[in-house]
Amino acid sequence: xxxxxxxxxxxxxxxxxxxxxxxxxxxxxxxxxxxxxxxxxxxxxxxxxxxxxxxxxxxxxxxxxxxxxxxxxxxxxxxxxxxxxxxxxxxxxxxxxxxxxxxxxxxxxxxxxxxxxxxxxxxxxxxxxxxxxxxxxxxxxxxxxxxxxxxxxxxxxxxxxxxxxxxxxxxxxxxxxxxxxxxxxxxxxxxxxxxxxxxxxxxxxxxxxxxxxxxxxxxxxxxxxxxxxxxxxxxxxxxxxxxxxxxxxxxxxxxxxxxxxxxxxxxxxxxxxxxxxxxxxxxxxxxxxxxxxxxxxxxxxxxxxxxxxxxxxxxxxxxxxxxxxxxxxxxxxxxxxxxxxxxxxxxxxxxxxxxxxxxxxxxxxxxxxxxxxxxxxxxxxxxxx
Amino acid sequence: xxxxxxxxxxxxxxxxxxxxxxxxxxxxxxxxxxxxxxxxxxxxxxxxxxxxxxxxxxxxxxxxxxxxxxxxxxxxxxxxxxxxxxxxxxxxxxxxxxxxxxxxxxxxxxxxxxxxxxxxxxxxxxxxxxxxxxxxxxxxxxxxxxxxxxxxxxxxxxxxxxxxxxxxxxxxxxxxxxxxxxxxxxxxxxxxxxxxxxxxxxxxxxxxxxxxxxxxxxxxxxxxxxxxxxxxxxxxxxxxxxxxxxxxxxxxxxxxxxxxxxxxxxxxxxxxxxxxxxxxxxxxxxxxxxxxxxxxxxxxxxxxxxxxxxxxxxxxxxxxxxxxxxxxxxxxxxxxxxxxxxxxxxxxxxxxxxxxxxxxxxxxxxxxxxxxxxx
Numbered sequence: 070x071x072x073x074x075x076x077x078x079x080x081x082x083x084x085x086x087x088x089x090x091x092x093x094x095x096x097x098x099x100x101x102x103x104x105x106x107x108x109x110x111x112x113x114x115x116x117x118x119x120x121x122x123x124x125x126x127x128x129x130x131x132x133x134x135x136x137x138x139x140x141x142x143x144x145x146x147x148x149x150x151x152x153x154x155x156x157x158x159x160x161x162x163x164x165x166x167x168x169x170x171x172x173x174x175x176x177x178x179x180x181x182x183x184x185x186x187x188x189x190x191x192x193x194x195x196x197x198x199x200x201x202x203x204x205x206x207x208x209x210x211x212x213x214x215x216x217x218x219x220x221x222x223x224x225x226x227x228x229x230x231x232x233x234x235x236x237x238x239x240x241x242x243x244x245x246x247x248x249x250x251x252x253x254x255x256x257x258x259x260x261x262x263x264x265x266x267x268x269x270x271x272x273x274x275x276x277x278x279x280x281x282x283x284x285x286x287x288x289x290x291x292x293x294x295x296x297x298x299x300x301x302x303x304x305x306x307x308x309x310x311x312x313x314x315x316x317x318x319x320x321x322x323x324x325x326x327x328x329x330x331x332x333x334x335x336x337x338x339x340x341x342x343x344x345x346x347x348x349x350x351x352x353x354x355x356x357x358x359x360x361x362x363x364x365x366x367x368x369x370x371x372x373x374x375x376x377x378x379x380x381x382x383x384x385x386x387x388x389x390x391x392x393x394x395x396x397x398x399x400x401x402x403x404x405x406x407x408x409x410x411x412x413x414x415x416x417x418x419x420x421x422x423x424x425x426x427x428x429x430x431x432x433x434x435x436x437x438x439x440x441x442x443x444x445x446x447x448x449x450x451x452x453x454x
Numbered sequence: 455x456x457x458x459x460x461x462x463x464x465x466x467x468x469x470x471x472x473x474x475x476x477x478x479x480x481x482x483x484x485x486x487x488x489x490x491x492x493x494x495x496x497x498x499x500x501x502x503x504x505x506x507x508x509x510x511x512x513x514x515x516x517x518x519x520x521x522x523x524x525x526x527x528x529x530x531x532x533x534x535x536x537x538x539x540x541x542x543x544x545x546x547x548x549x550x551x552x553x554x555x556x557x558x559x560x561x562x563x564x565x566x567x568x569x570x571x572x573x574x575x576x577x578x579x580x581x582x583x584x585x586x587x588x589x590x591x592x593x594x595x596x597x598x599x600x601x602x603x604x605x606x607x608x609x610x611x612x613x614x615x616x617x618x619x620x621x622x623x624x625x626x627x628x629x630x631x632x633x634x635x636x637x638x639x640x641x642x643x644x645x646x647x648x649x650x651x652x653x654x655x656x657x658x659x660x661x662x663x664x665x666x667x668x669x670x671x672x673x674x675x676x677x678x679x680x681x682x683x684x685x686x687x688x689x690x691x692x693x694x695x696x697x698x699x700x701x702x703x704x705x706x707x708x709x710x711x712x713x714x715x716x717x718x719x720x721x722x723x724x725x726x727x728x729x730x731x732x733x734x735x736x737x738x739x740x741x742x743x744x745x746x747x748x749x750x751x752x753x754x755x756x757x758x759x760x761x762x763x764x765x766x767x768x769x770x771x772x773x774x775x776x777x778x779x780x781x782x783x784x785x786x787x788x789x790x791x792x793x794x795x796x797x798x799x800x801x802x803x804x805x806x807x808x809x810x811x812x813x814x815x816x817x818x819x820x821x822x823x824x825x826x827x828x829x
Contacts, residue, residue, distance in 0.1 A: 326829055340829050349829065350820035351775075354747070354768045361746035365457040372458055382739045439732070446731035450738060452714055454726055 076135055080142045087111040088148055095147045109151060113181045118151045119160060126172055127180025154186045155179035159232050162302040166290040175251065187254070189219040189233035189276060190299065197440050199234075200243045200296060204278065206235035206250060208285065213237075213250065215258070215281040221434075225261045225274035228254050238293050249295035252283030268426035269409075307435070321420055325349065325394050328417060332401040345401050352393050359386050378449050385441040388432040395425035456525065456753040457746055463529050470533040473506065480798050483538040487659035493617050494661035495540045504573030509547060513555060517567035523756035524690060528697035528748070535701025538805055540660060542576050544698070545613035548691040550577030553622045553639055556686050557678035562641055566620070578618035579687070580609035580665050587814040589688055590634045590681070594667065596625035602673040603627070605640065608666050615663035616653040618644045623667065624684060639678040646670050658808035659801070689766045692813045693751045696773040699809045700745050703780040706802040707741055710734070710784045730787060737783050744776035764826045771819035774810045781806035
């Protein structure tokens with residue numbers, strides 16, 4: 070215990086030395102570059118970007134207790150933390166499936182936050198049916214030559230390396246011909262084209278491979294055994310997802326109730342539009358129900374009381390809930406909820422409109438609502454197909 | 455802030471399931487409905503429930519109860535809801551006797567509560583006067599007379615009034631229908647002069663009556679409290695009803711799920727059809743969401759949390775929504791057979807509808823939630 074207290078003191082002194090007040094606002098896009106860089110460097114030096122990874126891979130080598138203490142100290146001061154694909158998804162996957170060489174080569178730069186990764190999974194022809202992917206990898210000496218296309222690749226325009234699902238056997242059944250491979254993005258044969266979405270944002274890209282090369286020793290897990298590796302990686306993705314308020318892009322600056330009150334107005338102490346009032350109440354009740362159900366799922370598991378897996382209800386109900394919040398907002402604003410930018414619209418109206426547009430994706434990404442319902446029917450309710 | 459059952463509650467649930475499986479299959483409810491005898495429930499079973507301690511769960515030990523909470527009573531109500539038991543749990547334990555328990559008339563508490571715990575006293579609760587739930591919409595008047603009052607008015611859907619020994623009547627001493635102020639709760643003897651009870655027949659087989667009061671005299675010692683007491687009683691009864699509804703909806707869902715897995719058409723089990731698979735998953739999610747909100751509301755009331763009324767309205771709103779969906783889908787997915795009286799699923803559907811509309815439907819509680827949230 071004394072050791073834990075001493076550790077907490079050490080963390081606090083690092084925070085005091087390297088985390089100025091202007092950074093104590095959590096993860097945001099607009100943080101001042103120089104102090105942020107110094108802070109991240111301080112974390113990297115101590116292995117605190119990946120605190121529970123072994124030290125030989127650049128991690129902090131901390132046990133669960135110390136890792137939890139570290140995270141609690143950061144949370145208490147709203148310290149920005151690194152949440153890269155490398156840290157949350159690829160790293161844990163490599164720790165499980167990677168060769169020693171792969172771990173040394175890739176985990177250290179992830180721990181130092183010097184290499185950026187992107188994820189090459191979905192293709193235009195392979196979304197919900199990811200296993201039908203067609204991106205080809207053909208053996209050529211010590212290399213694989215990659216030909217094909219990926220879509221929905223977040224941050225591909227800024228990535229250094231990609232972890233990619235490719236087909237290495239076109240004769241095997243679709244799930245058994247896939248390999249998980251790593252290769253650099255900065256090479257001839259890799260072309261990135263940003264995708265603009267209906268809300269104007271461009272965080273995702275298409276990536277075109279035409280003669281791109283990957284080293285054969287960068288296959289993670291067994292050749293043609295990539296589907297299993299990918300499923301494991303997606304589990305890591307889901308466990309760190311921490312489905313936030315407000316869907317993609319995060320929560321709005323003010324509550325939906327405050328927004329609606331201002332847009333619709335009050336009359337004798339209640340919202341002037343009774344239909345919107347009832348929808349807002351129903352939404353807030355649904356939101357409480359979601360939180361309580363996810364809490365119940367965790368508590369039932371801990372108490373050994375688990376019946377059917379109610380945790381599986383989280384994703385699609387959350388998606389419906391965040392969409393409904395923005396639906397209420399835009400409906401409440403009426404034509405004032407139709408602004409793209411510029412004069413004639415308040416900033417909070419424009420914000421809600423953009424959020425309304427982008428939250429249409431929350432019932433699509435990470436397993437569409439329809440796929441979620443299929444899984445619940447099959448695995449949770451046991452209705453055979 | 456409990457959302458899971460305690461060890462004690464798990465044991466209570468298990469023993470309740472065993473007892474009711476043995477003593478109260480759904481066929482019993484059907485027989486009582488068809489016979490439409492004088493009582494509409496099984497008095498011998500009520501006595502057994504008393505022996506099990508169920509009737510004294512909320513009642514203080516000094517009055518013969520076990521001083522437990524709505525969490526525990528919720529478990530019992532849930533299991534009774536699963537088998538559509540028509541015993542006077544809601545009317546007596548959550549409404550009539552609860553008004554006495556929560557009020558400040560100590561003499562009446564001493565007189566009534568031990569008898570209730572023993573299964574020797576049924577106490578009904580006469581509040582409603584119209585179809586849409588409106589607790590302050592009371593026009594029944596209580597005029598001062600001598601040292602007490604005389605009560606005149608008509609009450610509808612008074613659960614178990616026809617078997618009640620006593621009835622708690624909500625009447626107006628001042629103000630007009632719609633005013634929260636000026637309401638008072640009185641304990642009236644069912645056989646008092648001027649009380650006229652007409653048994654009604656409802657789709658859900660629940661026992662209720664029309665109660666007409668014509669100059670019924672009550673002494674000063676028969677007052678229980680005012681609007682504050684009324685609010686409390688209604689909150690507790692509402693969350694109790696929601697707990698019972700979850701049991702009923704759960705059983706309706708399970709039977710429907712079984713039907714999807716068993717029924718075959720076009721060479722396949724109908725559960726293989728994707729539309730039905732999705733709707734089954736949606737039903738399951740609504741049921742489980744409602745269950746969570748009810749659990750939280752039961753503990754919010756037991757703990758006296760500041761947001762207890764908010765939690766109760768959230769619970770009844772969410773449960774009413776789930777009950778509508780589960781009830782409707784249960785009939786629809788059973789196809790033609792679901793429309794027959796012989797099939798039990800219709801009994802569940804009708805009970806769910808009646809409960810949905812009792813003590814405030816989803817709309818009522820969403821509005822109440824909104825008011826409590828300041829919009």
